Amino acid sequence: MKIVIPGGTGQVGTVLNRALTAAGHEVVVLTRRPDGPGEVHWDGRTPGPWTGAIDGSDVVINLAGRSVSCRYTPANLRAMMDSRVLSTRAVGEAIGAAAHPPRVWLQMSTATVYAHRFDAPHDEDTGVIGGAEPGVPDYWSFSVDIARAWEREQERADTPHTRKVALRSAMVMSPDRGGVFDVLSRLARLGLGGPVAGGAQYVSWIHDHDFVHAVEFLVDREDLTGPVNLAAPEPLPQRAFMRALRAAWRVPVGLPATRWMAEVGAFALRSDTELLLKSRRVVPGRLLEAGFAFAYPEWPEAARDLARRRRTGRRGASGPLRTPAS
Numbered sequence: 001m002k003i004v005i006p007g008g009t010g011q012v013g014t015v016l017n018r019a020l021t022a023a024g025h026e027v028v029v030l031t032r033r034p035d036g037p038g039e040v041h042w043d044g045r046t047p048g049p050w051t052g053a054i055d056g057s058d059v060v061i062n063l064a065g066r067s068v069s070c071r072y073t074p075a076n077l078r079a080m081m082d083s084r085v086l087s088t089r090a091v092g093e094a095i096g097a098a099a100h101p102p103r104v105w106l107q108m109s110t111a112t113v114y115a116h117r118f119d120a121p122h123d124e125d126t127g128v129i130g131g132a133e134p135g136v137p138d139y140w141s142f143s144v145d146i147a148r149a150w151e152r153e154q155e156r157a158d159t160p161h162t163r164k165v166a167l168r169s170a171m172v173m174s175p176d177r178g179g180v181f182d183v184l185s186r187l188a189r190l191g192l193g194g195p196v197a198g199g200a201q202y203v204s205w206i207h208d209h210d211f212v213h214a215v216e217f218l219v220d221r222e223d224l225t226g227p228v229n230l231a232a233p234e235p236l237p238q239r240a241f242m243r244a245l246r247a248a249w250r251v252p253v254g255l256p257a258t259r260w261m262a263e264v265g266a267f268a269l270r271s272d273t274e275l276l277l278k279s280r281r282v283v284p285g286r287l288l289e290a291g292f293a294f295a296y297p298e299w300p301e302a303a304r305d306l307a308r309r310r311r312t313g314r315r316g317a318s319g320p321l322r323t324p325a326s
């Protein structure tokens, strides 16, 4: 198949490109900074020669979006919103105008669209969309607003010959340098991988192999449209999540951090505490119902596999990820 990945130069794109190319597909990445074969220039918002890559393709997987790991300043929030909404609009228009449109458009979304919650998991049918839950900082609703606007843009795109799926993905764990697993592993190995603010908040995650297989599954399954949760079936509290990560790295202790220490750490890392403190208890209702089998349903085994691959440099730990331009 010819598979086009707008925004495919980042962490998730690297995982997908590697696996889909190895499986024999032709992968074309749309990027603002093309840097080699298989990469085509676009600006993420206006039509141009890049639309020719989409016309005649089989699958489009749009990942473009300014990184959410940043301080939530007004300018950064605007960039997070615009980069997602405008790139999704541009992709939708290109598909709508194509003489030979792709048969499926997988659009990245996020598990963050669901409410901060401890008591029960969110699946696609019964899950509660966030933004109005009590007891959380008001500004947490921004990320939900961004996720909803992102999904709405795909829904309203006029692409009658193309099936549309929104990927409500949890954190994709891969052994690549600069990815989420790498960052958390570094903290754990420094002895800083303890519970944050008590550690009761749930962490949703998905192993990179399962993420790739879920994408392939969604490409094949003509009957699946709309939002699909991409998360392992066993989310777990942050305290247990970090304990298993420390065990995978054979680090005996992890210093606990208070909410206040998390604020300081997030400031130092130019990030935001929502990424650490929001309880993301998200499960893959539709994937399981459709018969998808996870190779890594439980975090301790997934963490052991990722740490082993990171240590040995095998399968996906080949080099640093490109730093996305802001």
Ligand SMILES: NC(=O)c1ccc[n+]([C@@H]2O[C@H](COP(=O)([O-])OP(=O)(O)OC[C@H]3O[C@@H](n4cnc5c(N)ncnc54)[C@H](OP(=O)(O)O)[C@@H]3O)[C@@H](O)[C@H]2O)c1
Pocket: 007, 008, 009, 010, 011, 012, 013, 014, 030, 031, 032, 033, 043, 044, 063, 064, 065, 066, 067, 068, 083, 087, 108, 109, 110, 111, 169, 170, 171, 172, 173, 180, 323, 324, 325, 326
């Ligand atoms: N990583 C995860 O675990 C995870 C989980 C759930 C959802 N997501 C979402 O999935 C997408 C991909 O994640 P990722 O971790 O691979 O992100 P990433 O490493 O930050 O890469 C995102 C890509 O988007 C492009 N981009 C950034 N700003 C842009 C802009 N203003 N206009 C157009 N393109 C822009 C960049 O490509 P160029 O610089 O080459 O143009 C970059 O490589 C993101 O939207 C993210 O929010 C990620």
